[in-house]
Each structure stands twice: as C-alpha cells, then as structure tokens.
Amino acid sequence: MDIRKVFVLKRKKPEGASSDSDDSVGDLARPSTSKEPNLVPDSSINDCNENDIGKFIGQASMLSTEMKKELLENTWSPSATYDFAEDAKHLKRKFNYSWLETYSPWLAYSRHQKGAFCKYCTLFPPNPNSFRGVLGSFIIRPFCKFKDIHEHCKKHMETHFRKMALEAAKSFLGSVPVDLQLNKYSRGIIEENRKIITSIISCITFCGSHDLALRGKHYGEGILEDLYKLRIDAGDLVLKKHIEHGKKNASYRSIAIQNEIIAICGDVIKADIVKKVKEAEAYSVLADETADISGTEQLSIGLRYSDEEANEVQEMFVAFVELKGLDAKSIAYCIDEFLTKEDLNPADKCVGFGFDGCSTMSGKDGGVQAILCKKYTKALFFHCSSHKLNLVINDLNILLEIRNTMGTIKDIINFFRESVLRRKLVPNIARLCETRWSEKHKTIRVFKENFPVILEALENLSREGNSATRKNAFQLLAAAFKISFILCITLIAKYSALLEPVVNALQSIALDVVKASQHVKRILQLLKSHRDNPERVTDEIIKDATVVAEKVSLEEDITSMPRIVGKQRHRSNHPAENP
Known part of the structure; x- marks a missing residue:
C-alpha cells in the first residue's frame, strides 16, 4: 500500500463529475510533429463520424498535428434534425441542439459517447502534476446531466484549466509546423496559377471561336495581348498582378504555351x-x-x-x-x-x-x-456534289465572251478593293473566290445589281486621280461599257441566281439526300424548260440587258448584227441572220 494515499484529502464530488476521478489526462499539448502516427478509431464505432470528439478521449498526446488541427477546425457536429432522444434512452432528459449554438465554439456533442465535451480541454487537457483537483465531465468523460447543463457550462468556462486549454488551442493554430505551412503555401500557389491560366485560356479560346489571329507582326503585339489588357481594365486583378510582377520565366504567354493550349483545346473538342x-x-x-x-x-x-x-x-x-x-x-x-x-x-x-x-x-x-x-x-x-456542280459551271469558260466577262468582273472588283478611297465609291463587293462557290454567286448578284454605280465610279476615276488610277479606270470602263459585256453579265447573273440556292443547300450541314435530290430535280426541270423555249428565254435576257443599257446610257443598239466574215476564227458567234 502506498502510504501517501493516507494523507490525501477526500473531497466531495461535484455534480456531473466522473466517479473515475483517477483517470490520467495528458499535458497541455504543444503542436506535435507530423511524424507522429494518427490515432486509428476502434472498429466498433466505424458507423460514427471520424471527427467525433468522443473517439479521442484521453489520447491527446497520441494525436498528430494534422489530426488535432482537423478536430479543432472540423469537429463533428450533429444536424438540427438529429435524434438526441435515441441517445438519451437511459437518461431523464435529452440533449438540445440549441446548446451547441449557445456555447459555441467550445462545446461539442459526441455521438459515440452520447454526451457533451469541451473540445479544447479534451485536446489540450491540463497536466495533473501542475493542477490540483478532480477532472471529470467535459474532459475525460461525457457530460450527461443535461438538467443542469447551463450551470455546469458556465462554471467550466470560468475554470483556470479551461482558459489554459483555450490559450493552448489558439497557440497551436498559430504555430502550425513548417511542413503544413509549406503545403498550404503550395496549395495557394496552385490555386493562383489556375486562376491565371484560366484567364489566359479564356482569351485564347475567344480568339479561336471568333477566327481572330492571336499574334501580331512583332512579339508582344496582336489581339491576344490586347485581350489581356482588356481583362485587366475590366478588373482581373490576378492577371494584372501576374503580368506586372510575375516571374518572367513563367509568364505562360510565350508562343509555345499558346500553341500547347490551342492543341489541348483541340484535343478536348x-x-x-x-x-x-x-x-x-x-x-x-x-x-x-x-x-x-x-x-x-x-x-x-x-x-x-x-x-x-x-x-x-x-x-x-x-x-x-x-x-x-x-x-x-x-x-x-x-x-x-x-x-x-x-x-x-x-x-x-x-x-x-x-x-x-x-x-x-x-x-x-x-x-x-x-x-x-x-x-x-x-x-x-x-x-462532292458541290464540287461537281462547280466543275460544270467552270466549263462555261470555254466561251470566249463568258471568260472575258468573268475576267473583267474580277479586275473591276480588285481595282476597287485595293484602295480604301476607291472602296468607298461602290458598295462592298466580295472578291470572286475560287473555292467558296456560294460566295462567287453572291458576288455576281451584287455586281449586277450595282453595275450602274460601278460604271459611274469608273468614269469619274478615269478623269481624276493619279495617272495609274486614270489609266486602269479607263481600260476597265472601256471593257465594261459594251453591249456584249452587259449581255454576258445579264446571262451569268440570271443562271447564277438559279444556282445560288442549290449551292447553299448542297453545302448545308443538315441537308439530307431527299432534300438534295428535290433541289437538283427542280433546277433540272427549269433548265430543261429553258432549253425547250430558247427564243422566249433569249428575249427575256435581251429585255433585261436593254434595261441595264438604258440605265447606264449606252446608245449601242442591242439588236444590231455584228460584223460577219466568211470563216469565224476569233468569235464564238454561230452563223445567223439576226443577233
């Protein structure tokens, strides 16, 4: 028998105190190293949340730094609809959820122990050698006398060891080990880099979705750099900080990075x-x-x-x-x-x-x-149906007049488009594109509709401007201001207008075989009717050409016979008694 036990003064236990008053408790804990092993909960309580404070009673010294930090910041707490009555079958009164809010943040409820604990005193218990007294409820065993909980909670908050545990917890959270600080710093860098790269990717995808060139003639120029500035002006502080103060060897703005991002976006799509x-x-x-x-x-x-x-x-x-x-x-x-x-x-x-x-x-x-x-x-x-149709149309170029007319149209369009000042004199007419066949038909239609305006502009330019402009304008005007040119442009525009809807339909993504066949059949029927009634169709073309000639004040008689010779070598005119 230990003789020292004879001189120990027995004190009356306070209400709510544990009968097992001799249970040992740990020291006011300093942050332990991350090398210490985590406590593994007992398999019999696996149905409880792993952050239940009741699983770690009396084992504060065995907890790693990460686990203590997790329990302090994310202690398990029951929901407002939790069935406390199920845990209080052996008690006269059940726990009330509102008490957790009243005595937050130190009060915690344990589903495993079915009672209340002070999480600060549980994780940072006082040293028995430096504290004289009895420790029980809230610290080494659950408080279950819910009838007097307010009285005991207030007393517990005023105790010296509870205040010491609170200070220990604050000191612990403020002195996180270096490895955890490095991990947190690394996570911060990763999150910031993700925000930076998200802004850069957003600018690159914008250029790609709108068919805009990323880079300019020199490094640091182009639409992409301007988009960076636009985002910064719009309030993108992360991108601003990165561009102004970021590392120059990790700017994520190089050509190689741009190409890599484009390739990755392409792979995703x-x-x-x-x-x-x-x-x-x-x-x-x-x-x-x-x-x-x-x-x-x-x-x-x-x-x-x-x-x-x-x-x-x-x-x-x-x-x-x-x-x-x-x-x-x-x-x-x-x-x-x-x-x-x-x-x-x-x-x-x-x-x-x-x-x-x-x-x-x-x-x-x-x-x-x-x-x-x-x-x-x-x-x-x-x-390809559109390709076959274009090949058939191109076969019309074997006619000398048609080929010359198309060449003149192309030269006139290029003449106006190569100068900003000349472009303002006529409506916007697209170039004759050899591959985008639908655009070619549209160009012919717009050219024919604005033919009088084009001739007037050529006539003015043939008298004004520098010598090169006057010369080119005069030559183009002489080639276009002819009845043969007007007849050819009228003929081309007439059948181009018939083919334009078909070309657009054949290039449609959602076109099916039935609709394509219907389009082709209608065009074939229309062309067959024109072949069966050549005189009527020719009269219509001549009338349309006459209207155009009158608008441009061309006095040449459209019905006059051209000069004929015994053997035609330089014209495609067939022998005839009338035009």
Whole structure:
C-alpha cells in the first residue's frame, strides 16, 4: 500500500463529475510533429463520424498535428434534425441542439459517447502534476446531466484549466509546423496559377471561336495581348498582378504555351465529337487536301454522323493531318491511321467517303477511295456534289465572251478593293473566290445589281486621280461599257441566281439526300424548260440587258448584227441572220 494515499484529502464530488476521478489526462499539448502516427478509431464505432470528439478521449498526446488541427477546425457536429432522444434512452432528459449554438465554439456533442465535451480541454487537457483537483465531465468523460447543463457550462468556462486549454488551442493554430505551412503555401500557389491560366485560356479560346489571329507582326503585339489588357481594365486583378510582377520565366504567354493550349483545346473538342460519333449507328468521312500559308500540305478530315440527342445529322471538322506524300497510298494511310487511332471502328461503322473529283482521290482503281473502300467494304464513295456542280459551271469558260466577262468582273472588283478611297465609291463587293462557290454567286448578284454605280465610279476615276488610277479606270470602263459585256453579265447573273440556292443547300450541314435530290430535280426541270423555249428565254435576257443599257446610257443598239466574215476564227458567234 502506498502510504501517501493516507494523507490525501477526500473531497466531495461535484455534480456531473466522473466517479473515475483517477483517470490520467495528458499535458497541455504543444503542436506535435507530423511524424507522429494518427490515432486509428476502434472498429466498433466505424458507423460514427471520424471527427467525433468522443473517439479521442484521453489520447491527446497520441494525436498528430494534422489530426488535432482537423478536430479543432472540423469537429463533428450533429444536424438540427438529429435524434438526441435515441441517445438519451437511459437518461431523464435529452440533449438540445440549441446548446451547441449557445456555447459555441467550445462545446461539442459526441455521438459515440452520447454526451457533451469541451473540445479544447479534451485536446489540450491540463497536466495533473501542475493542477490540483478532480477532472471529470467535459474532459475525460461525457457530460450527461443535461438538467443542469447551463450551470455546469458556465462554471467550466470560468475554470483556470479551461482558459489554459483555450490559450493552448489558439497557440497551436498559430504555430502550425513548417511542413503544413509549406503545403498550404503550395496549395495557394496552385490555386493562383489556375486562376491565371484560366484567364489566359479564356482569351485564347475567344480568339479561336471568333477566327481572330492571336499574334501580331512583332512579339508582344496582336489581339491576344490586347485581350489581356482588356481583362485587366475590366478588373482581373490576378492577371494584372501576374503580368506586372510575375516571374518572367513563367509568364505562360510565350508562343509555345499558346500553341500547347490551342492543341489541348483541340484535343478536348475532338474527344467530345469522337465520343458522339462512337455512339452513332454509322458515320461517313469527308476529306480534302490543301496547302496552308506556310506551304505545308494538310489533309482536313471531317465526320458526318447522326446525333441521336439532337435528332439531326451533324457534320463536324475533327482534325488537320500533315501529309508526308501526295500520292493516293499516303493519303489513304493518313485517313486509315486517324480512324484507327481514334478507335472509330471503321470496319463496322464507316459507311461512306466523300472526296473531290481529282484522280488521286476518286480514281476507281488506284485512288484513295478505291484503297479505302476495298478495306472497308461497307463504305461507299461519293464525289462532292458541290464540287461537281462547280466543275460544270467552270466549263462555261470555254466561251470566249463568258471568260472575258468573268475576267473583267474580277479586275473591276480588285481595282476597287485595293484602295480604301476607291472602296468607298461602290458598295462592298466580295472578291470572286475560287473555292467558296456560294460566295462567287453572291458576288455576281451584287455586281449586277450595282453595275450602274460601278460604271459611274469608273468614269469619274478615269478623269481624276493619279495617272495609274486614270489609266486602269479607263481600260476597265472601256471593257465594261459594251453591249456584249452587259449581255454576258445579264446571262451569268440570271443562271447564277438559279444556282445560288442549290449551292447553299448542297453545302448545308443538315441537308439530307431527299432534300438534295428535290433541289437538283427542280433546277433540272427549269433548265430543261429553258432549253425547250430558247427564243422566249433569249428575249427575256435581251429585255433585261436593254434595261441595264438604258440605265447606264449606252446608245449601242442591242439588236444590231455584228460584223460577219466568211470563216469565224476569233468569235464564238454561230452563223445567223439576226443577233
């Protein structure tokens, strides 16, 4: 028997105090190192929240710094609808949720212990060697005498050891170990860098979605740099701080970073399209080859598929593939490699290929379509309908007058567009684009509608301006101010107006085979009726040309016979007795 126990004065236990008054408690804890192991809760209480304060009673010295910080900042707390009556079956009165708000932040409820604790005293208990007294409820065991909770809470708040525990908790939170501080600092840098890169990506995607060039002639110029300034003026303080004070070797504004972001955005968009194509029952491949501004041969690949969600046909561009060769085998290999790489299952789902009509692409024996259709037997080859139509229209250039008229129209448009001052004299007319066929028909229509204004501007410029302007304007005026030119432009505009809706329809993404066939049939019927009634159609063209000639004050008789010779060599006129 320890003789010292004889001299210990036994004191009356306060209400709510634990009968196990000799339970040992830990010291007022300093922050422990992160190398200390975390306490693993007992498996019998796995149904409770891992931050339940009742799981760690009497074990403060075993907790790691991270765990103590987590318990202080994110102690488990029951919801307002928690069933406290279930925990108080053996008690006369249950716990009230409002008490947690009244004695916040130190009071915590434990589902595991089914009682209340002071989380400060639990995590930073006083040292028994420096404190004389009995510790019980709120510290080493739950307080369950809820009838007198307000009285005991107020007494507990006034105790010296509770005040010491509060100061210890504040000191602990203010003296986080270096490794945790570094982790927090690293997370802050990551979050800030994400905000910076988000602003930069936003500017780059804006340029891409609006077909704007990112860079200018010199480094530090261009639309992208101006967008950075615009965001800063709009209040983007993170980007402003980064540009003005950020590290120059990590500015994320270099050409390499821009290209990398563009490539990543392209991969994200392509992945989304490919995912939808995989979900479709079937798809077809569209491909065309052209050289970019740097002279690199690029193969553009598009996919046409049925979107089940939108219930419509979609036609999407998916990739540019650099060509190593321009022969049929090289091009076919690039297309095949792309389909295989994207796991599009071409053997089962690819049902068509659409190319232009050159021999390399459409050759029936050694063309790209022959190579691919031989490998993928379900696929059929289709020559681009718009391309075929354009080839037919271009065949009209075998007529000398038509070819000269188109050349004159192109020269007149270029003459006005190459000068800002001259451009203001006539309405805005687009250039005759050789590849964008719908724009070509629109240009012819606008040119014919504004022909009188164009001639008036040419006449004024032939008398004013510098010598080069006067010379070019006079030559163009002489070529256009003729009855033959007016007849040709009237003829071209008449049939161009018929073909323009068809060209636009054939280039439509959502066009199906039935609608395309209907458009073509209507045009064929109309052209057949014109061939069956040539005199009526010719009279209509002559009348339209006469109206235009009167507007421009051309006195030449449109019905006069041109000079004829025995053998026609320089004109396409067929022998006739009237014009």
